Amino acid sequence: MKKCLTVMILFSCILFTGCGPSASVNSQASTDFIGFVTQLENNQVLINDVWFSFDQQTVMLTDQDKKLHKEDIKMGKKVNVTFNGEMQESYPRRASADQMVFLTDKESKIEETVVNLVMSDPRFSQVVIQSIEKNPTGLYSLRFKDLSLDRDVHVMVNVENERVIVPIHTSTK
Known part of the structure; x- marks a missing residue:
């Protein structure tokens, strides 16, 4: 009898916790x-x-x-x-x-330069930005998907020299 009561209480707890309001992925808030x-x-x-x-x-x-x-x-x-x-x-x-x-602040303008350097690079087209961040070295790390290549790409950008650097990946296999 104790086992049956314990199972029913446990089942009731699970049932009631699953019946709360759900959070919508597409909310109506701005x-x-x-x-x-x-x-x-x-x-x-x-x-x-x-x-x-x-x-x-x-x-x-x-x-x-x-x-x-x-x-x-x-x-x-x-x-x-x-x-x-x-x-x-x-x-x-x-x-x-x-x-x-x-946005027109100084950092936004520098990041615009980074994005424009990548978009004007003939190695890439149809750039879909995923992330951008400044490294401690002063270089910018830009991750994007190139839809024409159907490939995720990671590059480093030197704003001072206006250079896009594509890291070379080596495999030890």
């Missing part, structure tokens, strides 16, 4: 997304791995509150996009932008 412009087609812009659509109601401005237009969108620009939280899970993902704020 969400921010920071990344770099790598493609622009019609009224869509690829920022990192998300195609953001925009229209007349989409607010476009700089972080200095200067109003911008579609013609002002340039490749490599760092942008903070606000959207309604709904994102299609395709690759690249898709969402609708409510606001695009183009």
